[in-house]
Amino acid sequence: MRAKKLKRNRRILDACAETFGLADPLPVLIDSSFARMALRHKVNMSDQLHRLLDGRNLALCTTRCVIKECQLLGPVMAGTLKVLSCLELHPCHHKRATTAVRCLTKALRPVATEPTVDEASSVSASDPNWRPLLASNSERLRSLAHELTGMPCLLLEHGQPLLTGLPADTRRLLAERRLRGLRAEADEAAAVAAAATVDASVLKRRRRRQRGANPLSCLKKKRKRQTEQQQQKSDEVHCNIDNNVDLSSTICRRRKRGRRAGWSRRPWHVRQFIVEQLQQQFLVFITATSPMEVDDDLEADSGGVGGSQLDDIPDEIRANLLRLVGSVDEVESAFDAVMRQPYEERTADMTPLEKAKFDLTFLYGMNALYWVYLRCQGQDPSKHSVRSELDRVVGPMRRVQAEADKARQPRIDVDAAKRFVKAGMWRAAHDKARQRRLEREQAAATAADEKAIGDENEEANLDPDESVEAAGICRVPISDFGNQGFVLRGFLSPGECQRLVDSAEASGGLKPTPFFRQEYRSCHRLVLHEPELARQMFLRLRPYLPDKLTFNGQDDPITSHRVHGAPWLLKGNWEPYCLNPVLRLCRYHPGQHFSPHYDGLLVHDDACRSMQTFMVYLTDNPASDGGATNFLDDGLSMSSLISTTESATESDGTERQRMSAPQSQIICQVHPERGSLLVFNHYRLHEGERLAAGVKYILRSDIMYRRITAAPQSDEKFREALRLQQEAERLESRGQADEAQLISGSMEDQAKEEQLVCRTGLKLRMRLLTAKEAEEYFWVALMPYSWTNRRLAEIIATCWQTRTACATLAALAAWRWRRPVAWLLAGALAPTALLHSLRLLLWLISTRQLPDYARFPEFWCGEGPNRLYGVFLDSAEAGQQQPPLVGTVASLHLDGDTCELQRLGVLPAYRGHGVGDAVCRRLMRLCANRGYRRMQLGTTQLQQYAVDIYERLGFIRTDQFTSIILPGVPIYRYEAELSDAAGPLD
Ligand SMILES: O=C(O)CCC(=O)C(=O)O
Ligand SMILES: [Fe+2]
Known part of the structure; x- marks a missing residue:
């Protein structure tokens, strides 16, 4: 038998002996299923069980009822009956035979171990330590036995005898015993402390004693020759951890063997170990701090320490102590929640990503606890190997998080986008062009010129035949926007617009925009990733864009250029270089709209960002049908917009609420003309007016700019700070605090x-x-409140103080001159003044009570x-x-x-x-x-x-x-x- 297995069994039996005490010889109750298996696999029960159970003396026995049941089952069980008849009989008190399960269940119950006078048996059931092991191949019986005896069981698997693990209750009992032992130790320390001054060496020795390799480490251990002293020290540590558990080897084994059935039990020891260690530290700390008694129910109540003892501890230490106890409780309950379910069961419904997250978090948690433990010991964990262990776990955690993040960005409806491409209506032009080119090539007519045109359009998604260049794009200014906003009429040809619309409809991906309220935005949208189309449209647009934008960092760039951003980040020259390949195709039906807003921007880094909106109208919508893009004066209050939220009954009978700009706030309107491109700086308040009739389609993207001059040197630090801050925020938002x-x-x-x-x-x-x-x-943090306070005081001053003063004067006048009018006045004013004082009082109280x-x-x-x-x-x-x-x-x-x-x-x-x-x-x-x-x-x-x-x-x-x-x-x-x-x- 393998040494490891023997060692494990020895540990389990030792734990049983420590918890209950074991009889010698150790009784083993055998049922018919076990005997039958033994017979089938020709297992010599006494020999093999003797070896399995670390060479202990065993008393193999069975009950009369088990034998009787075999007899009743007839010739099938004849062999088994023979095997069972060779065993000793445990007195089961059943005068009339009952079922084997019932009989064994009773026999396993500690109260059923009373011997009867008439039944001579070599099994000493009168021994108070009489606690049998059940040998059974019936799972149900074994789990009953676990509950009743708290002992492990025996079974035969493929002809090999096996000892099951310790039941959970027994493990808990064992841990409690050990904890009690630790408390006794702590009490002893308290007695020493009371007798003399605080024996600092106790603490010191403890601190040194716990030092050593991180028992949670998965790293390969460096082999070191241990001095005798070190050996002794490590023995002490191990005896503190758990007599039977070597954590490092446990974790290593887990890594090597994968997660087998026994894995879920192991972290329990880890938890126990850490909890014990923390509690031990806590106890030692308390006893060393003051020679007071430590309440036995320390961890049971909320604070953990009795009120009178708490009073003796200085405030700042007390708070920390209570927090420590609370944290230990929390850790325990968190681990309990995880450990209550077997690993396989808990992870059964998880996706591989969730499973990886769970495993890594657990591993990280265990190491983090060890980190805490080291801190409790007064050690610097950052210099300990646990640090590298945590670092090692963080890498995979990041990768898993990156995967999870990807899943959280369902921005592009890939299927719809594929269908959009597959529908291919707008690509047809491209195929047509290619076909024509081939024909032209074959005809070899005006080869050079035509080939040049053909090459240019080889991958073109836009229609070469309907070249808008030929028709001429016409630039139309908008108000006084200059380069910050203009329209390019005829930017796309009617055919191109129609194909885009048809492909979008064929994709079936036009859906209401998620996360937006209907009052705010009710149009439908399809998000596409089309780099080639974006590239071609940008080439068409490029001649109409300024070659560069200059920000001097001194002027206010927001007013002069109307783009978002801090001046120190914008300072320098910028050139337009591409369109954002993520295109948004929107559809408006009658009644739909897009409330006043600023467009979002895309920032890759401080040298590459979008500054302008690119918006093509794919349909003609006459002014009488509504649906214009309205540019608004953002100097006015938005509250006027809110107040124009209106409720309208649409043609289909639905009632719709809508936020829109009042006429007075509209600077200018652009009406949708098929193929027209609208370019404007992002920082322009605008709205998509409600469409009254027809259907409106638009295609939207962003014009990207990049730096052409180096960023100012002096801002280096800021940029680094920004990068670090973003990184810190990113990590923190992922829980990597x-x-x-x-x-x-x-x-x-x-x-x-x-x-x-x-x-x-x-x-x-x-x-x-x-x-x-x-x-x-x-x-x-109090400032905003004090401002509110002041504002309130101002309000109250105008009524409360004046009224109080008036009421007082009126009362004085009435008292001095005995005028009934003054009495009346005082009477009328006093209650209002009183009411206001009451309000103020209420407000003050509630401010202090705000959670x-x-x-x-x-x-x-x-x-x-x-x-x-x-x-x-x-x-x-x-x-x-x-x-x-x-x-x-x-x-x-x-x-x-x-x-x-x-x-x-x-x-x-x-x-x-x-x-x-x-x-x-x-x-x-x-x-x-x-x-x-x-x-x-x-x-x-x-x-x-x-x-x-x-x-x-x-x-x-x-x-x-x-x-x-x-x-x-x-x-x-x-x-x-x-x-x-x-x-x-x-
Ligand atoms: O539909 C319109 O006219 C405006 C659309 C718009 O502003 C947008 O999609 O961001
Ligand atoms: Fe917009």
């Missing part, structure tokens, strides 16, 4: 700041706080993607060491893919510059990049500045109510979709 922390840590302080220019050219420094900074800046207010540090400083992210703004006056804080904004994780914008506040002196818009837009992008799809917020009618900002940014009011705190003041709930906000930070 530790790594994100490392990256954040490597960012220099100054580099963490970004420059932001607001609408009126005001430059600000914007800062994303780290958890640590957030803790330090905690007080800042997010109370838990603010927790949100700011908690790990993981649920954190609240804050952006703080300083004025960026040159040379100012400590620039004043001018505003805050933050975001709070709500649930799933929804977050909440909170604490937007801009000092009154800085309002009206577009600061609020800029930071909110930035926050929306940050949140969208983190995977949030929706952002909600709550505000009141009193905060008109904020309301305007939200509405400008596309937030839609979803609810309105009044609360007891501010009676009569409407409270609004707003919501915005973030799906278009995602993208690299610019």
